[in-house]
Amino acid sequence: MDPRPLIPRTGIGIDVHAVDPEPGRDLWLAGLQWPGERGLSGHSDGDAVAHAACDALFSAAGIGDLGTHFGTDRPEFAGASGASLLAEAARLVRAAGWEIGNVAIQFVGRRPKFGPRRTEADAALSAAAGAPITVTATTSDGLGYEGTGEGITAYATALVYPVSDNLER
Numbered sequence: 001m002d003p004r005p006l007i008p009r010t011g012i013g014i015d016v017h018a019v020d021p022e023p024g025r026d027l028w029l030a031g032l033q034w035p036g037e038r039g040l041s042g043h044s045d046g047d048a049v050a051h052a053a054c055d056a057l058f059s060a061a062g063i064g065d066l067g068t069h070f071g072t073d074r075p076e077f078a079g080a081s082g083a084s085l086l087a088e089a090a091r092l093v094r095a096a097g098w099e100i101g102n103v104a105i106q107f108v109g110r111r112p113k114f115g116p117r118r119t120e121a122d123a124a125l126s127a128a129a130g131a132p133i134t135v136t137a138t139t140s141d142g143l144g145y146e147g148t149g150e151g152i153t154a155y156a157t158a159l160v161y162p163v164s165d166n167l168e169r
Contacts, residue, residue: 053103102159
């Protein structure tokens with residue numbers, strides 16, 4: 001038997017999406033629809049917050065990344081919701097022998113005004129992952145593409161812990 005203890009692992013995820021140049025695409029962010037806001041470009045719904053959470057989970061579990069599992073070469077994920085991708089990412093992480101401790105996400109963008117819907121976003125993403133997820137937001141004080149409103153960046157960290165002795169230590 002391996003004497004080393006089974007320890008938790010952390011992962012990071014970053015996702016960037018530009019505001020869609022074509023009007024009419026809905027904004028989906030943090031698992032929520034934002035009426036009246038211009039949507040983000042992407043193969044799926046462009047939910048940079050949910051996508052960063054997926055990447056952080058995949059990184060922590062050591063099972064690839066967003067492109068590995070939901071890449072543009074996978075037509076079945078065209079237009080998919082970020083929440084459904086997050087639910088599938090959580091399933092894959094658990095199937096690999098890990099449980100999710102939590103995911104923390106921060107996004108940088110000029111819009112939408114996030115504070116009034118923070119609790120709703122936390123609940124939507126937590127339900128999708130079956131684990132605690134918290135989202136925070138900040139602006140970039142008018143600097144860069146986030147500050148000019150051209151796009152959004154999301155950063156996530158995830159903690160997973162082993163539930164199987166068959167995992168690499």
